[in-house]
Amino acid sequence: MNVTAPALPTAPRLSGWLGAATSTDHKRIGLNMILASLAFFLVGGVMALMMRTQLATPDTRFVSDETYDALFTMHGSTMIYLFVTPMAIAIGVYLVPLQIGAATIAAPRVALAGSWTWLSGGLIMQSGWLTEEGPGRAGWFSYVPLSNSSNTPGVGQDLWTLGVILAALGMLLVAACVLATILRHRAPGMAVLRMPIFTWTELVTALMVVGAFPVLIVAMALLYAERMGAHVYMGYTGAIDYQDMFWFFGHPVVYVMFFPYLGAAAEAIAVNAHKRWFGYKAFVASMLAFSALSMSVWSHHMFTTGGVTNQYFAFTSTALVVPAGIEYFDMIGTLVGGALVFRVSMLFALTFFVQFLIGGLSGIYLASPVLDYQAQASYIVIGHFHYTLFAGSIFGFFAGVYHWFPKVTGARLREGLGRVHLVLLTIGTNMTFAPMFFLGEKGMPRRIAEYPEHPGWATLNLVSSIGSGVVALGVAAFLVNVVVSLREREPAGDDPWLGHTLEWATSSPPPRHNFDRPLPPITSYAPLLDLRERAAEAEGAHARRLAAGSGGLGPSPAERSP
Amino acid sequence: MRGGALPLLAWACLIGALMTANAIWTGDTIQIESFAGALAVLLLWALALTASNRDAARRGAPPAGERSRPQRIPDLSTGAVGAALGVAAAVFGLAFGHFLIYFGCGLFALSLGRLALELRAEKEPRE
Numbered sequence: 001m002n003v004t005a006p007a008l009p010t011a012p013r014l015s016g017w018l019g020a021a022t023s024t025d026h027k028r029i030g031l032n033m034i035l036a037s038l039a040f041f042l043v044g045g046v047m048a049l050m051m052r053t054q055l056a057t058p059d060t061r062f063v064s065d066e067t068y069d070a071l072f073t074m075h076g077s078t079m080i081y082l083f084v085t086p087m088a089i090a091i092g093v094y095l096v097p098l099q100i101g102a103a104t105i106a107a108p109r110v111a112l113a114g115s116w117t118w119l120s121g122g123l124i125m126q127s128g129w130l131t132e133e134g135p136g137r138a139g140w141f142s143y144v145p146l147s148n149s150s151n152t153p154g155v156g157q158d159l160w161t162l163g164v165i166l167a168a169l170g171m172l173l174v175a176a177c178v179l180a181t182i183l184r185h186r187a188p189g190m191a192v193l194r195m196p197i198f199t200w201t202e203l204v205t206a207l208m209v210v211g212a213f214p215v216l217i218v219a220m221a222l223l224y225a226e227r228m229g230a231h232v233y234m235g236y237t238g239a240i241d242y243q244d245m246f247w248f249f250g251h252p253v254v255y256v257m258f259f260p261y262l263g264a265a266a267e268a269i270a271v272n273a274h275k276r277w278f279g280y281k282a283f284v285a286s287m288l289a290f291s292a293l294s295m296s297v298w299s300h301h302m303f304t305t306g307g308v309t310n311q312y313f314a315f316t317s318t319a320l321v322v323p324a325g326i327e328y329f330d331m332i333g334t335l336v337g338g339a340l341v342f343r344v345s346m347l348f349a350l351t352f353f354v355q356f357l358i359g360g361l362s363g364i365y366l367a368s369p370v371l372d373y374q375a376q377a378s379y380i381v382i383g384h385f386h387y388t389l390f391a392g393s394i395f396g397f398f399a400g401v402y403h404w405f406p407k408v409t410g411a412r413l414r415e416g417l418g419r420v421h422l423v424l425l426t427i428g429t430n431m432t433f434a435p436m437f438f439l440g441e442k443g444m445p446r447r448i449a450e451y452p453e454h455p456g457w458a459t460l461n462l463v464s465s466i467g468s469g470v471v472a473l474g475v476a477a478f479l480v481n482v483v484v485s486l487r488e489r490e491p492a493g494d495d496p497w498l499g500h501t502l503e504w505a506t507s508s509p510p511p512r513h514n515f516d517r518p519l520p521p522i523t524s525y526a527p528l529l530d531l532r533e534r535a536a537e538a539e540g541a542h543a544r545r546l547a548a549g550s551g552g553l554g555p556s557p558a559e560r561s562p
Numbered sequence: 563m564r565g566g567a568l569p570l571l572a573w574a575c576l577i578g579a580l581m582t583a584n585a586i587w588t589g590d591t592i593q594i595e596s597f598a599g600a601l602a603v604l605l606l607w608a609l610a611l612t613a614s615n616r617d618a619a620r621r622g623a624p625p626a627g628e629r630s631r632p633q634r635i636p637d638l639s640t641g642a643v644g645a646a647l648g649v650a651a652a653v654f655g656l657a658f659g660h661f662l663i664y665f666g667c668g669l670f671a672l673s674l675g676r677l678a679l680e681l682r683a684e685k686e687p688r689e
Binding site: 104166170210211245 | 572635649
């Protein structure tokens with residue numbers, strides 16, 4: 001457990017972009033991944049806007065059918081492999097060493113190599129747009145036999161497959177470093193049950209990545225071999241085997257895209273409520289159970305294939321509501337009796353919990369095979385997972401951005417622009433995704449490039465498309481906020497929100513080795529709150545002594561009495 | 563357990579229990595293999611952590627006031643970036659052109675050499 005570390009001149013110092021690109025500082029690695037993920041988010045967002053333009057009215061021919069297939073494939077792939085998942089890990093790369101009082105991440109060279117492997121995979125995946133046949137167009141899951149070379153010919157799908165392998169390998173390496181950091185680099189006193197909530201969410205996230213991502217890499221390597229002529233996934237059994245392997249990764253990754261944002265929202269709520277997170281140990285137990293259960297629910301994506309035991313997966317999927325319920329209960333318990341301050345981070349965190357609830361409740365319906373047979377391949381499914389991943393996770397992400405931006409940059413984001421951002425994003429997401437439940441109920445299937453005149457479809461699709469434009473305005477408001485806040489800086493200080501955890505005990509932004517001053521004693525998962533409470537107790541005792549006339553020279557009569 | 567393996571072992575137990583339930587209920591080979599693969603990775607991790615820190619496992623949790631030992635860490639690593647780009651170039655070459663595979667392998671080998679130099683410099687005593 002080594003935590004303080006002067007750097008060694010192991011290589012000549014580099015400055016500028018080359019220094020930033022090769023730096024082994026976990027904060028720089030994390031920031032590089034965050035910025036690259038945000039760039040991919042904008043790319044994926046443009047694809048979504050193009051799809052919604054196509055679907056705004058019946059019989060629109062904004063893009064061809066082939067381009068639409070490529071758009072929904074690359075939109076999903078970009079958002080999952082290149083934005084939400086890596087962002088969840090990258091935030092951990094930046095924050096986890098700070099939260100546990102470490103000077104660096106474990107195996108920083110591996111983390112650096114992993115970040116570049118992931119970025120290379122993303123660029124290779126996107127390079128398919130430059131090919132004659134276009135990029136991958138068999139969906140972000142690329143089921144066999146749809147994705148074999150007969151049904152999806154062209155080098156674009158090859159590039160997609162290779163890109164996914166590299167991106168997954170890179171994220172696996174980086175997550176392994178986060179895991180090793182948590183397990184081996186905690187500061188003295190930082191026992192497992194004194195780790196901050198966010199660090200716990202990163203721990204279970206890293207566990208899922210380490211357990212599930214290797215299976216995706218194997219599945220994709222075999223898919224590439226299949227496309228090169230090897231007969232790997234043969235017939236119906238082969239197709240089911242591919243789906244089993246893909247979803248063994250594909251469902252845990254949903255929670256990889258959720259837990260860290262839950263942790264960010266939880267930290268924002270606890271700090272803005274000026275209160276400890278309610279039910280810490282129950283929360284930790286629920287995280288462990290939630291993450292383990294989430295490794296065993298994957299075949300609910302395959303209920304209608306006839307190739308899986310639906311009862312087992314319906315049971316495990318429905319069981320997820322228990323740990324999820326504990327988290328919501330803890331959130332409410334933290335709010336009750338707290339001195340609430342409704343900063344933008346708090347508002348985003350609360351919206352995250354409300355909107356994720358819609359995604360979660362619709363998920364309970366889809367966990368029932370009987371209902372899933374009715375809803376599968378319809379817009380109900382699209383509405384469900386966008387409520388979990390966008391209306392849910394992204395709001396948790398923004399809660400984290402507004403919460404930790406002062407720590408990373410030393411400047412506060414503007415609260416006014418933040419509220420504009422929140423309002424636009426909330427209206428936009430609900431306008432975009434709520435109509436999808438009704439479209440699904442009215443029978444609109446997913447993955448269609450155009451649709452005929454049909455009672456009720458046109459209006460709902462138009463509302464959804466307008467909503468996507470409002471989402472874009474919300475994202476634009478966020479970008480404006482970042483630019484304005486960095487250009488005309490409002491200095492934040494080291495601890496602008498009276499934070500609870502160790503990252504607020506260092507300067508903003510933190511120095512190269514994170515802590516230039518001694519760490520406070522770590523006696524719980526909220527060491528800075530402990531310090532303040534002890535100081536307040538001491539002040540209270542002093543005041544009582546003064547009031548009792550002892551002049552602070554000895555204990556008051558009340559304190560003397562047994 | 564100060565070796566750090568306890569959360570891994572706890573989680574591996576949960577995965578093991580779910581794998582057993584899956585095996586009893588479904589008997590599906592590929593599902594059990596996927597579970598077993600994840601379980602094996604976790605147990606190997608836990609084993610490696612425990613083996614590399616046996617003293618800590620015996621000693622128990624550290625006192626809150628214990629001072630940390632200094633540790634040497636690198637500032638930057640061109641070797642790590644080069645190795646990653648070498649692998650990426652070789653993989654890209656599978657679809658783009660075989661010359662990139664050779665280029666990528668060469669870059670990877672050079673970067674490993676660079677990494678070896680970086681690690682050796684790190685072990686040299688400080689002046």
